[in-house]
Amino acid sequence: MSVIYLLISISIVVAAVFLYIFIRAVRSGQFDDDYTPSVRMLFDDELKKNPNKSEKLN
């Protein structure tokens, strides 16, 4: 039954990895601006529409 030591160590390590990822994300400034990225990610699709549109206009 000593497998429980192994399993629990793995689970703790996994949790610690997540903690590390979280801290890294905070450090890189991801939590400083929580609005702009949410808008920015919607833009890429709109850009593709652009050429057709200007054709229509002209």
Next chain:
Amino acid sequence: MNEQNCFHCGNDVVMADEIVFDEKSFCCTGCKTVYEIFSLNDLTCYYDFENAPGATPQDIKGKYDFLDNESIVSKLLEFQEDKTYIVSLYIPHVHCSSCIWILENLHKLQKGITTSQVNFHEKKVRVTYSPNDTNLKEIVLLLSSIGYEPYISLENYDAKKEAVDRSLHYKIGVAFFCFGNIMLLSFPEYFEVGEFWIEQYKGFFRWLIFGLSLPAFFYSAWGYYVSAWKSIKSKMLNIDIPIALGIVVMFIRSTVDIAFNYGQGFFDSMCGLIFFMLLGKLFQQKTYNFLSFERDYKSYFPIAVTKILANGTEEAIQVYDVDKGDRLLIRNQELIPVDGILMSESTLIDYSFVTGEAEPIEKKSGDKLFAGGKQLGKVIEMEVLHSVSQSYLTQLWSNDVFQKRVDQKYKTITDTLSRYFTPALLILAFVSFGYWIFIDTATAFNVFTAILIVACPCALALTAPFTLGNVLRIIGYKKLYLKNATVIEQLAKVDTVVFDKTGTITTNKKTSITYEGAALTDAELLLLKNTLRGSNHPLSRRLYDYIPNQKKVNTTCFEEIIGKGIFAQIDGYAVKIGSSQFLQHMSENTHKKTKVHIEINSVYKGSYVFNNQYREGLEQLFENLSKNYNLVVLSGDNDGEQKILEKMLPKNTTLVFNQKPEQKLAFIENLQKQGKNVLMIGDGLNDAGALAQSNVGISISENVNVFSPACDGILDASQFSKIGFFLKYSKNAMRTIMMSFGLSLLYNVVGLSFAVTGNLSPIVAAIIMPLSTVTIISFVTVMSNLFAKKKV
């Protein structure tokens, strides 16, 4: 799409000025040009995200010439290396997703820009560009030409990038990591499934839990120990004392428990407690990044001025480099940064921001100009008398009384309560200990620690942060931006409201004009309009706009006597427009009001009176407020409007005029000495002292992004009539907190009843603690949202 609104900026289109381009109507050429730029570069998507998102580009000729100066530019840059320059520009107009989109596509409009990134909350765009292909001036001019003029002031000069404090996030992360893992590892013992396995691995689980609790105990909760220690030293007894005591006792007792194999300890509750309380802190920490509450004259001042060299050439120099004796060139709408003497013939200076006077002041050659005024005439030249640091305005600002006092520390409602809570808790703990010690020593220690653990005022401490944090957010949506949550508590205590006049209860935007005297015929109006056409005096311009459109007739003779009025001849009629002196017509106290007198063919006709326009809903607001508050109007202007104000405002309103900035401050101080809690609402530099002195200083602003003196809150001018609502809401917020205190004390009583009788098991603590937290948080959130919906 509404045809009446400009496709670009959304303003009403005046039919006569309408410009139709590409089947869309625009209000002016400026807006049309922006549209043209966008459509040429395939950027018309801009108009898809938001309806009419743009702003009309302003005329900025020559305004940014100082960006040719390398040394100024390098002060503004955030990062500088061979091929990469990075600059962060503050753009007040950023307000919607279209703005983000266009600003992040700048590289399509200007070669040399690599990337541009918007921070919406801070209203900043961070542009990376290559100095070989473009320069900062070009970028700024480009931004201005598409209606996104950046705001560059002396504040940007040498601005250091502030280190962001993210420690709270780290602490929460660590606390959550510990809390989650400990919770999972604690479960087996709670449910005691399969005694055999538990017995076998108990030690391993318990010591693992102990190890996991260490980071939360030593790192995440550290702030509470520091704060508790400080408050013991200053004998303030704040809420952090019972919290720190609870955490420490929990940790020691749990360690003892597992060391001597008494039980599993309270590590899970301890970490949960730390986690929830840090979360409360985060929630209260709502900040408005794009606003600054600690502004000083620097954000109002330009970064550079135009200096005229001895050989007549112009050069942009930094404001700090201006020396006595220099000659400066000040353009229309520019700010006078230093004291000096006017060299040009004459000009008009708007001092409304500094002194509160509503009308621009006329200055003639040789007159002294004070820093802080806005130049409204044509380009002028001035000679410098004092450098920036020695100018009147700067001196005034560095005056001690104008600084917000830091030692004015208010006791928060939680701290007030904890003054009673902490001693009561300690007494209860010792009494129970004394009782049990005669029965059973082991139980006595058990009970003593259990009381301190269960009474740890987690829910109590969370009440205020969550309520106030939520209220802060709600009133932020309603466009009153407060510096922090404690301002709400102060607002609830206010009993006297002091208003500034110019710019606060009046708007600077429009003045209504009324006519007094013999009625004018259409023919006479025609004469007036044509006479006024030639004049550039601000009052003439306003009157010109006010008089309905007339036929254009040429004047045969036109003369403008500066500071007095205009004289013109049209079709044999002699028209005189101007001050009473000029017309030699002395009526009643003429200088009290701003009047323009009219005389046609030597017959006095009457005068146009320029009234300050009061903000909408002013009468209603004062009417409502007068029931519960003492009201004062404190003005730096003359008493010309006393009669109107007396008529408009409730009888018990105190009206005080001709107040200098220092006098305003003294007035507030005097009220406070009488035991009043004063809310000051003002707008300009002349109110800065009063705003700092008052219990709550709120500055009102037409454009919250640009400038306001140091204060506790910034109110968008359009929400002026809602001041009553905000005051009432703050009171309701405090009521919510009191109710919630009652609720959390109830939980404490339940928990204590377990503790006193010696029955507090880890599982009871683990249930009560999160349960109370969740109830409190949902209760205060629901209540504060309900109160927000209530009408005044």
